[in-house]
Amino acid sequence: MLQVKNLKKTYVSKGKKVEAVKGITFETEKGEIFAILGPNGAGKTTTIKSILRLIIPDEGEIYINGIDVHKHPSHALKYVSAVLEGNRNIHWKMTVYENLKYFGYIRGLGGKYLKSRISEILEFVELTEKKNELAGKLSRGMQQRLAIGIALLPDTPLILLDEPTLGLDVESSLKVRQMLEKLAKDGKTILLSTHDMQLVEKVANHVLIINKGRVVVSDKKEKLLDAFKKKRFKISFLSNNGYKELEKFGTVVEENGEKILNIQIDNMDQLYEVLEHFKNKNIEIKRLESVMVNFEEVFVNIVRGDEDGLS
Ligand SMILES: Nc1ncnc2c1ncn2[C@@H]1O[C@H](COP(=O)(O)OP(=O)(O)O)[C@@H](O)[C@H]1O
Ligand SMILES: [Mg+2]
Structure with missing residues (x-):
C-alpha cells in the first residue's frame, strides 16, 4: 500500500x-x-x-x-x-x-x-x-x-x-x-x-x-513482545540460603514471604550459566518462569540499546 x-x-x-x-x-x-x-x-x-x-x-x-x-x-x-x-x-x-x-x-x-x-x-x-x-x-x-x-x-x-x-x-x-x-x-x-x-x-x-x-x-508487534519475553525471567528457590549470591545476577524482591530473583539475559547461554552457578552452590530452584513485558519496556530497552551502541 x-x-x-x-x-x-x-x-x-x-x-x-x-x-x-x-x-x-x-x-x-x-x-x-x-x-x-x-x-x-x-x-x-x-x-x-x-x-x-x-x-x-x-x-x-x-x-x-x-x-x-x-x-x-x-x-x-x-x-x-x-x-x-x-x-x-x-x-x-x-x-x-x-x-x-x-x-x-x-x-x-x-x-x-x-x-x-x-x-x-x-x-x-x-x-x-x-x-x-x-x-x-x-x-x-x-x-x-x-x-x-x-x-x-x-x-x-x-x-x-x-x-x-x-x-x-x-x-x-x-x-x-x-x-x-x-x-x-x-x-x-x-x-x-x-x-x-x-x-x-x-x-x-x-x-x-x-x-x-x-x-x-x-x-x-507480537514478535517484538515475544523476543523480550524470552529475555526476562523470574526465579524462586526452595532453600532459604545464599541470598548474597542472588544479588549478583539481578534484583531480588520478596513475594509472599518468598525471595524472587528477577534477571534479564541477552541470550540463553547466560541463563544456563546462572542456573549452573546455583547448582554448584547447592541453591535449589523451585520455579523458573519468563516474565510478561509491556510495550513500554520493550521500547525503552530498544532505544537505550541504540543509544549505547552510538556512544
Ligand atoms: N522546520 C524545521 N526546521 C528545522 N528543524 C526542524 C524542522 N522541523 C523539524 N526539525 C527538527 O528535525 C528533527 C525531527 O523532527 P520531527 O520530524 O518533528 O520529529 P518527531 O515528529 O519525531 O518529534 C528534530 O530535531 C526537529 O527539531
Ligand atoms: Mg512530531
Whole structure:
C-alpha cells in the first residue's frame, strides 16, 4: 500500500543543519495498523509530511498504491488522507457539520452523496449530537474525532495520523483507538506516528521504532513482545540460603514471604550459566518462569540499546 525507500531530509535553519531523517525504509501491508514509534525529535512528523509531500525530501522514493509520489503527486495523493498534529485542518468558527461540508467540497464531493457520507461519518466519530456546535467549542477529544471524520470523507484506502492521541484524556484515546481498529478491519491501511505506548500495545500490528532519524527496529508487534519475553525471567528457590549470591545476577524482591530473583539475559547461554552457578552452590530452584513485558519496556530497552551502541 505504501512504500518508503531510503528517505532522507536535512533541515537548514539559521545556517545550522539538522539531519531529521537519515535513510528510513519501510513498507505497509493492506489493512494493517503500522505504528511509527519514537521519542520527540526522532523524525516521525518529517516522515509523515514527506509522504504527503508537505515536505520535499532530499532523497528517497515514496510509492502510494504503487504510484510514485514525487513523479505523480496529484495521482498518488488521491489514495491518502491525513490527520496532522494539532488539528490544523479544522475551522474553529464553523460548526461540526459545516466543517465536514466544507472539506467535502474541497475533496470534490457534493450533492446527495456528500450529505449521506457526512451522516455516516458523524455516526462513526460519534458527533451526530454535536453537529451544530462550533468546532472551537468542542472538547479536545471531540475536535480530534472531527479531524478524523474530515480525513475519512474521501474514503481513501490509506490514512495517516500524526500523534492521534496526543493530549487526549483516557476515554478519548480509547475512542480513537477503537475507531482505528474498526477502520483497519474494514481494510483501510493505517499509518500512525506516536509515542503513546498504550496505543501501540493495543492496536498496532507492525511497529517501526525510529530514533534520531534512523530505523532501530521494524517488526510485527507480537514478535517484538515475544523476543523480550524470552529475555526476562523470574526465579524462586526452595532453600532459604545464599541470598548474597542472588544479588549478583539481578534484583531480588520478596513475594509472599518468598525471595524472587528477577534477571534479564541477552541470550540463553547466560541463563544456563546462572542456573549452573546455583547448582554448584547447592541453591535449589523451585520455579523458573519468563516474565510478561509491556510495550513500554520493550521500547525503552530498544532505544537505550541504540543509544549505547552510538556512544
Ligand atoms: N522546520 C524545521 N526546521 C528545522 N528543524 C526542524 C524542522 N522541523 C523539524 N526539525 C527538527 O528535525 C528533527 C525531527 O523532527 P520531527 O520530524 O518533528 O520529529 P518527531 O515528529 O519525531 O518529534 C528534530 O530535531 C526537529 O527539531
Ligand atoms: Mg512530531
